Every structure is written in C-alpha cells, then in structure tokens.
Amino acid sequence: MVPLEYYLVVAGIIFTIGMIGVIVARNIIIIFMAIELMLNAANLAMIAFSRNLGSMGGHVMVFMIMTVAAAEAAVGLSIIIALFRNRDSANIDEVNLMKW
Amino acid sequence: MELAIFILTSLVAIVAALLVILQRNPIASVMYLVTTFVAQAILFIQLRAAFIAILQVIVYAGAIMVLFLFVIMLLNLRREDFGKDIKLKYKPLAVAFAMVLLIETLVAINASMIPALPGADLSATFGSVQGVGKELFTTYLYPFELTSVLLIVAILGSVVMAKKKL
Structure with a gap:
C-alpha cells in the first residue's frame, strides 16, 4: 500500500x-480553473x-x-x-471600477 | 506495482495541472484540467473510493468542464484576448508564496501527528455506492438535505446574473 x-x-x-495560477493568470x-484545481487537491487529501x-x-465530505x-x-x-458583456474582455486587469 | 501506478498517475496529474495555468488558450487549459481530474480519479480508485472516482469523472470531468467549455465558446474570445497570460509583476510574489506554502505543507506532513494505520481494516462496502449512500442518508442526512438549498440558491443566482436586464 502506498x-x-x-x-x-x-x-x-x-x-x-492552483495558488500560483490564481496569482499569476x-x-x-x-483563474477559475486554478480554483477548481485547489478544490480537487483538497478532495485528494x-x-x-x-x-x-x-x-x-471523508467520502461524504468530498x-x-x-x-x-x-x-x-x-x-x-x-x-x-455578465462581466464580458459589460467589459468585452476576459482580462481581469481591465476590471478596475472598484479600485481607486 | 501499486507504487508504480501511483507515481505515474500523480506525475500525469501534476504535469497536467502545471499546463493548465501555463496555457494561453483557455480551451487547451480545460482539456488539461480534464486530464488532471481523470488522473485523480485513478488515485481515488487506488484509495478504494470507487463511487467517488466515478462521480469525479461524471460530475467534474463531464458536467462542470462541459459548462466551462460552453462559456468559453459563448464568450467568443478573440486571439488578442488570450494575450500574454502571465502577469510578470506578480511572478516573484507568486513563486515566493508558493515556496512558503509548499515547504509548510511538507514540514507539516513530515511532523504529522496522525498515527499511520497502513491498511486499516476496511469493511466490504468501503467506498462503494452502498457504503457512501448509507452514510449519506443516516449520519450525514441533515447536511445532505441542506445541499438542496445550496443548489436552489445557485440556480437562482446564475439565472439572475446571466440575465440581460433585471
């Protein structure tokens, strides 16, 4: 057994x-897919x-x-x-309305 | 033999996970993510979690990833939207954070207080549909019922969000 x-x-x-992906992408x-990766790592543990x-x-938890x-x-x-409809882009750097 | 399968599968899972965040094209990313999920399903089978492994393939690799693909195709991204996918500004920060997290994890595993129970005696129904179902409808009945509330909220939320005009 392993x-x-x-x-x-x-x-x-x-x-x-997954965490590197969230910061860097x-x-x-x-970014969304990187979050899924993190969830899956938790499942494996x-x-x-x-x-x-x-x-x-643990099975029920998963x-x-x-x-x-x-x-x-x-x-x-x-x-x-909704974001794409308003900003016409999937780039999060262009979503800066709440940033001052 | 078991160890060889484990090493091969986890290598596939890790390399595919790396490729997910290094791809520019989101569709290629989704495909690598499916690869990771299937590799993890093999690890689940090794851990005698047959039901969860099948759920992983059907629900995760099947339903959720198809949802991702639908949205990517719906968005109609142009090539320039793929852009340079890595934010150079944050790269050192990301590497530093990742190193800290990884070292922390390894130290924690190394010093873990969990008593090793190799081959804890498992019941015959461990990880089967019958076993998981019994747990789900007896011990964990209340959280299981609460999941339905979560799903209704998610359905309402996504309909409201994706509507053109409220």
Whole structure:
C-alpha cells in the first residue's frame, strides 16, 4: 500500500500549483480553473485520510465539496458572462471600477 | 506495482495541472484540467473510493468542464484576448508564496501527528455506492438535505446574473 504521506505530498503540490495560477493568470477563466484545481487537491487529501483511518466521513465530505464546486462554477461562470458583456474582455486587469 | 501506478498517475496529474495555468488558450487549459481530474480519479480508485472516482469523472470531468467549455465558446474570445497570460509583476510574489506554502505543507506532513494505520481494516462496502449512500442518508442526512438549498440558491443566482436586464 502506498503510504499516506505520498498522497498528501501530491495534494500539496497540486494545491500550490492552483495558488500560483490564481496569482499569476490574467484570464479570468484560467483563474477559475486554478480554483477548481485547489478544490480537487483538497478532495485528494480527504480521500487519502479516509482510506487510512478506515472511516467513510471523508467520502461524504468530498461529495459535499463536489456539490459546492458545481454551484460555484454555475454562479461564477454567469458572473464571467455578465462581466464580458459589460467589459468585452476576459482580462481581469481591465476590471478596475472598484479600485481607486 | 501499486507504487508504480501511483507515481505515474500523480506525475500525469501534476504535469497536467502545471499546463493548465501555463496555457494561453483557455480551451487547451480545460482539456488539461480534464486530464488532471481523470488522473485523480485513478488515485481515488487506488484509495478504494470507487463511487467517488466515478462521480469525479461524471460530475467534474463531464458536467462542470462541459459548462466551462460552453462559456468559453459563448464568450467568443478573440486571439488578442488570450494575450500574454502571465502577469510578470506578480511572478516573484507568486513563486515566493508558493515556496512558503509548499515547504509548510511538507514540514507539516513530515511532523504529522496522525498515527499511520497502513491498511486499516476496511469493511466490504468501503467506498462503494452502498457504503457512501448509507452514510449519506443516516449520519450525514441533515447536511445532505441542506445541499438542496445550496443548489436552489445557485440556480437562482446564475439565472439572475446571466440575465440581460433585471
């Protein structure tokens, strides 16, 4: 059996990549995808712990996280559509109305 | 053998995750994200979470990513919108943050207080549809019902947001 630590390291690396994406990317859709990456890294850690403790709680938690991710994708993508309609661009540097 | 599959799959997941944020074209990004999700589904199967692995492929790689593709095609991005995708100004900051986070994670894992229980004895239904369903409808019934409220709010929110005129 693969030790728990290996899975946690992989989850940590994927989470870090997602965070770099949120900071560095300019296209709002790619920022959104980086957030999905971070959610998924959390899922992986959850399932690994669940396997190692022999308890099913983590599976239910992942189920809930997937629901939240679906809701977040629906609302977030409609925000992106509204933004694109008003700004005609997917570049977040051009969204500076609230910035002084 | 198990370790070899683990290493191969996690390498695919990590490289695809890197490519997601390095692509200029969002459609290519979505495809790499699907690759990461499928690789993670394989890891889930290794962890005996069969039901969650199938959900990962159907809901994440299927439904959510198709939603992303729909929106990207709806937006009708021009090539100049792809632009230079990396904000150079924030690159050092991002690398510094990432290093701190990664080192922190590794130290935490190294010093973790979790007792290692390799091969904790699992019931026969561990991770199956039956097992997850039983937990969902007994122990976690209340949060499960609350999810429906969340979904209704999300539907209303997205309709209101995407409407042309309120």
